[in-house]
Amino acid sequence: MSWQAKLEHLLRDRRSGSLHLLGRTVHLCAEMAHAGAAPEHLVAVVERLQQAHPAMALLWNLGQRLREQAAQGATAAELVQSAQRFAEEVAESARQAVESVARELPSGASVLTHSAGTQLYELLRRLRELGKQIELFCTLSLPGGEGAALARTARRLGMQVCLVCDLQAYGVLKQVQLLLLGADALCLDGLVHKVGSAPLAYLAWMEHRPVWVLACSQKLLPQPWSEELEGEAPPCLRSTLPQRRALYDCTPWEHLTLVATEQGLLSAQLLRKQLLALTPEKPSNRGR
Known part of the structure; x- marks a missing residue:
């Protein structure tokens, strides 16, 4: 090719x-x-x-x-x-961030994930190496459905896993101890990740469930959230009907608890301050 x-x-x-x-x-x-x-x-x-x-x-x-x-x-x-x-x-x-989460995540924890990525896969493998078992709930993560592949990997690794439809995750959140998300970017307004992450994190915040993010410092993006960052998802249905095709959304910093980077598990608000200090001339779009 x-x-x-x-x-x-x-x-x-x-x-x-x-x-x-x-x-x-x-x-x-x-x-x-x-x-x-x-x-x-x-x-x-x-x-x-x-x-x-x-x-x-x-x-x-x-x-x-x-x-x-x-x-x-x-x-x-x-x-x-x-x-x-x-x-x-x-x-x-990314490896060091995974190690931080693997060390801190207690064995037996019940965890909900949304979407999938290299760091999540590596975390599952590292947990097995450490002999830690968790109860894992994976959303299907439409559009794309990559959560199914993550669930299959977890099962092959011997973990207790359950695949749930995206809307079912709102009920599951009340049963789990932690919402764990990956990151495509950490911008001035919060976490940029697969569409659906923001409402899940909001509900977790309302239910007093911690929200952890797997990331690394190279995913810091010193600019505000904008429609440009939404991307474009494949059509969810082959149809002439109008479709909302956003691929990413933005979770406000205040709905995040900890962010894993090579520096360890950091308070989301501390990381936000570090990002703002790097870009004082770029104001946030939130709260306008």
């Missing part, structure tokens, strides 16, 4: 998580450089992927990194090396 065909596939991918897409983007850049692509072409491809997946902070931050280095005269090979270093840094940060 040519790199052009691989690019088109990445542009259309609405199932893979941001860590997986980052790795494939870096491989694509390496293939392009090997084929003789100029530095500006690598930057342009990353920008196209960033526009196709607007909520994924890892692609935003990779694009910013490569743009700055290309402007300073970096060669295509140097840009690839930089992208590979960034991917390695992200992988290590």
